[in-house]
Amino acid sequence: MDWQTLQPLLTDTTWVGLAFALGLSARVVGLPPLVGFLATGFALNALGVSGGEALQKISDIGITLLLFTVGLKLEIRTLVKPHVWAVASLHILLVVLIFGSSILLLAAIGTPLFANMTLAHAAILAFAFSFSSTVFVVKVLEDKAEIKSQFGKVAIAILVMQDVAAVIFLATSAGKMPSLWALALFALIPMRPVFFRLLEKSGHSELLVLFGMTLALASAEIFELTGIKGGVGALIMGLLIAHHPKASELGKTLLGFKDLFLVGFFLSVGMSGELTWVAILIALAVVPFAFVKTALFFTLMTRFRLRARSSLLASLSLNNYSEFGLVVAAFAVADGLLSVEWLTTIALAVTISIFIATPFNTRVHRLYSRYVDLFQKTEREKRIDAEVPSDLGDADIVILGMGRVGRGAYLRLSEVLEHKLVGVEENLQKVEAHRVAGINCVHGDAGDYDFWAHSGIRHKKLVLISLTNHNENLMSLELARETGFTGKMAVVSRFPDEQKELEALGCITFNLYGEAGGGFAEHVVGALDIKPA
Numbered sequence: 001m002d003w004q005t006l007q008p009l010l011t012d013t014t015w016v017g018l019a020f021a022l023g024l025s026a027r028v029v030g031l032p033p034l035v036g037f038l039a040t041g042f043a044l045n046a047l048g049v050s051g052g053e054a055l056q057k058i059s060d061i062g063i064t065l066l067l068f069t070v071g072l073k074l075e076i077r078t079l080v081k082p083h084v085w086a087v088a089s090l091h092i093l094l095v096v097l098i099f100g101s102s103i104l105l106l107a108a109i110g111t112p113l114f115a116n117m118t119l120a121h122a123a124i125l126a127f128a129f130s131f132s133s134t135v136f137v138v139k140v141l142e143d144k145a146e147i148k149s150q151f152g153k154v155a156i157a158i159l160v161m162q163d164v165a166a167v168i169f170l171a172t173s174a175g176k177m178p179s180l181w182a183l184a185l186f187a188l189i190p191m192r193p194v195f196f197r198l199l200e201k202s203g204h205s206e207l208l209v210l211f212g213m214t215l216a217l218a219s220a221e222i223f224e225l226t227g228i229k230g231g232v233g234a235l236i237m238g239l240l241i242a243h244h245p246k247a248s249e250l251g252k253t254l255l256g257f258k259d260l261f262l263v264g265f266f267l268s269v270g271m272s273g274e275l276t277w278v279a280i281l282i283a284l285a286v287v288p289f290a291f292v293k294t295a296l297f298f299t300l301m302t303r304f305r306l307r308a309r310s311s312l313l314a315s316l317s318l319n320n321y322s323e324f325g326l327v328v329a330a331f332a333v334a335d336g337l338l339s340v341e342w343l344t345t346i347a348l349a350v351t352i353s354i355f356i357a358t359p360f361n362t363r364v365h366r367l368y369s370r371y372v373d374l375f376q377k378t379e380r381e382k383r384i385d386a387e388v389p390s391d392l393g394d395a396d397i398v399i400l401g402m403g404r405v406g407r408g409a410y411l412r413l414s415e416v417l418e419h420k421l422v423g424v425e426e427n428l429q430k431v432e433a434h435r436v437a438g439i440n441c442v443h444g445d446a447g448d449y450d451f452w453a454h455s456g457i458r459h460k461k462l463v464l465i466s467l468t469n470h471n472e473n474l475m476s477l478e479l480a481r482e483t484g485f486t487g488k489m490a491v492v493s494r495f496p497d498e499q500k501e502l503e504a505l506g507c508i509t510f511n512l513y514g515e516a517g518g519g520f521a522e523h524v525v526g527a528l529d530i531k532p533a
Contacts, residue, residue, distance in 0.1 A: 309448065
């Protein structure tokens with residue numbers, strides 16, 4: 001049986017199964033699954049398979065949910081900080097100028113795919129290359145337990161600003177005026193209390209999922225009817241409910257569904273254009289320019305008073321091209337602003353850039369510690385408040401991580417020991433709250449080389465690490481060894497294998513789950529005043 005006979009038998013279900021197989025293969029070798037999804041599209045394209053109606057619907061839903069969840073992440077307080085909005089805006093401008101000029105030069109000499117490009121075409125293409133991958137960055141930060149770190153929050157905020165810029169482009173790319181009915185969309189603003197009430201009543205399971213998907217898809221449809229791109233409606237609806245306390249839970253609930261439906265988008269991208277040697281060679285030639293983006297990010301961040309370490313880690317996490325750039329390119333192709341070949345080329349560039357970015361992000365801490373003196377020469381003397389070095393004072397005992405576990409340990413130790421204590425917390429709001437409550441707490445990041453090297457923690461008698469994330473605990477222990485810590489270390493763990501690994505490193509350990517039952521029983525005995533047998 002030849003391929004021509006088998007091809008009609010392939011269904012959308014077959015493609016999804018193949019996407020799972022290649023996505024799993026990508027994960028096994030340490031890459032994001034989206035690399036496997038794009039590879040699936042390329043493979044099916046090479047075999048002459050075209051996407052079906054079901055696949056296109058899945059793709060459209062994925063983009064709508066992506067834009068809706070972007071709206072849910074918008075925090076105006078974070079975005080208005082100069083080291084976020086100014087860095088993101090200036091970076092996009094510089095990339096468009098540098099990349100756009102290079103594209104026009106290649107067009108002038110008749111390079112394939114670039115020939116006959118106008119200034120507008122070059123600007124749109126450079127704009128698509130200015131984005132960094134939200135999926136990749138979030139995955140890298142989560143795997144290293146750094147998504148709540150200072151540099152992690154900066155990277156995520158810059159990604160949100162890039163997403164906002166992309167949505168503005170999508171709103172204006174069609175080049176047509178909305179209908180008069182678009183004015184009725186302002187009625188959505190006074191309806192916020194209704195949306196809030198429905199969100200509160202939706203619970204925490206399937207109704208919450210249905211509520212979020214209904215809002216996203218319905219808002220997209222309504223905006224389309226008025227002549228505005230549906231993706232803009234999804235983002236605005238997300239923004240309208242972003243400040244509700246359950247907005248974060250809604251975003252997390254929809255995350256898996258968004259990623260699932262985006263599989264359809266990645267597959268359709270791979271199958272949308274012919275995979276030619278010209279596209280492959282241009283994609284390979286474009287990938288090194290990602291390091292130009294990284295250098296621009298690092299320079300801008302240090303100029304806006306971030307430390308060299310934060311700037312380096314954030315910049316390298318953004319050292320790639322983006323799936324959102326694919327969304328922009330897809331809309332540009334649909335509007336006739338770019339040829340369909342560019343969609344395939346950009347998809348290849350995204351895939352290859354992620355391959356290259358992965359090892360750099362895996363070794364970034366070693367890179368910083370090895371060349372710390374060189375990097376610190378780029379810092380400005382005055383820094384933003386979140387980057388000011390911590391002073392641990394004359395405390396003998398340090399508690400890293402002042403969540404519920406760390407705070408409980410601090411309060412208990414302050415009752416039974418005469419030693420001076422200090423808590424360290426990376427969340428500035430929590431630091432202030434602890435100080436108001438009378439707890440000696442300072443701002444700091446347990447995974448920060450500079451913190452271990454310059455805060456004086458190396459000379460303390462005892463350090464308790466209550467971060468609950470095993471990777472984060474191991475990173476702290478590695479930094480302690482690198483910087484010459486000589487005291488005792490006590491670390492919390494969740495699972496027996498983690499506890500054994502920490503004990504092998506010479507730590508005092510406490511299994512949160514294993515010891516919780518005993519603590520609960522002791523509390524009940526104390527409350528009932530039961531005498532021991």
